[in-house]
Amino acid sequence: MAGCAQAQTATVVELTSSPDKKIAALEQMLTQKNRVQVQMQQHIDTLQQELNELRGVSETHEYRLSQILQRQRELYQELDKLSSKLATQPATPASDLVESVNVQPSVALSESEAYDRALKLVLKGKQYDNAIVEFKQFLVDFPQSSYVPNVHYWLGQLMFTKGKRAEAKLQFQKLVDNHPKSSKRADALVKLGQIEQDLNQPALAKGLYNKVLKEYPESGAAQIARTRLKGIK
Numbered sequence: 133m134a135g136c137a138q139a140q141t142a143t144v145v146e147l148t149s150s151p152d153k154k155i156a157a158l159e160q161m162l163t164q165k166n167r168v169q170v171q172m173q174q175h176i177d178t179l180q181q182e183l184n185e186l187r188g189v190s191e192t193h194e195y196r197l198s199q200i201l202q203r204q205r206e207l208y209q210e211l212d213k214l215s216s217k218l219a220t221q222p223a224t225p226a227s228d229l230v231e232s233v234n235v236q237p238s239v240a241l242s243e244s245e246a247y248d249r250a251l252k253l254v255l256k257g258k259q260y261d262n263a264i265v266e267f268k269q270f271l272v273d274f275p276q277s278s279y280v281p282n283v284h285y286w287l288g289q290l291m292f293t294k295g296k297r298a299e300a301k302l303q304f305q306k307l308v309d310n311h312p313k314s315s316k317r318a319d320a321l322v323k324l325g326q327i328e329q330d331l332n333q334p335a336l337a338k339g340l341y342n343k344v345l346k347e348y349p350e351s352g353a354a355q356i357a358r359t360r361l362k363g364i365k
Contacts, residue, residue: 243274260290281307281314301327318353334364
């Protein structure tokens with residue numbers, strides 16, 4: 133302890149007796165402080181840039197998601213209107229259901245190509261009977277595909293549009309039961325509720341609509357479920 137006291141005293145004496153050394157020491161301390169501040173500012177700038185980039189990515193994803201949800205709602209409404217329109221029309225002879233489509237020779241398609249081709253028959257060609265055939269064949273050819281939930285959804289929609297409630301219910305139920313993480317599951321639940329409502333089963337319909345509100349409260353399907361709940365006495 134005595135040695136430390138002597139060293140401190142010597143330092144004070146040295147600084148006191150040598151102003152140049154004291155000034156040099158202070159300048160060195162100031163330089164180090166400035167260097168640390170610069171490094172800290174650079175680090176802050178880097179973090180800010182990374183944060184801005186993350187915000188940009190997040191905003192891009194949110195925008196794309198909103199577009200997908202909007203398109204999904206539009207497709208749902210379009211098919212819903214079509215099913216209502218077909219329900220008011222007289223039955224068409226089976227011979228008249230054959231559409232003028234050029235049948236392409238059978239070729240080996242990847243699962244994405246097969247799915248896209250079937251989907252185009254619905255959205256662009258409006259060739260619903262042919263689309264049903266394509267989607268059913270897809271389930272045979274690619275039973276483990278990630279597109280399977282969507283295929284069940286579209287088969288359910290097409291069957292519902294054609295007034296085949298039992299077949300539509302089967303497809304929607306497969307989606308709900310077997311694919312809990314599917315983005316189509318909420319819409320499938322709404323459709324199941326609508327089928328039960330059409331079959332004069334209000335209690336079952338309410339249960340399905342409330343399930344949508346509980347599990348997917350912020351979805352477009354939830355908005356439809358709320359509207360339909362208001363129509364159930």
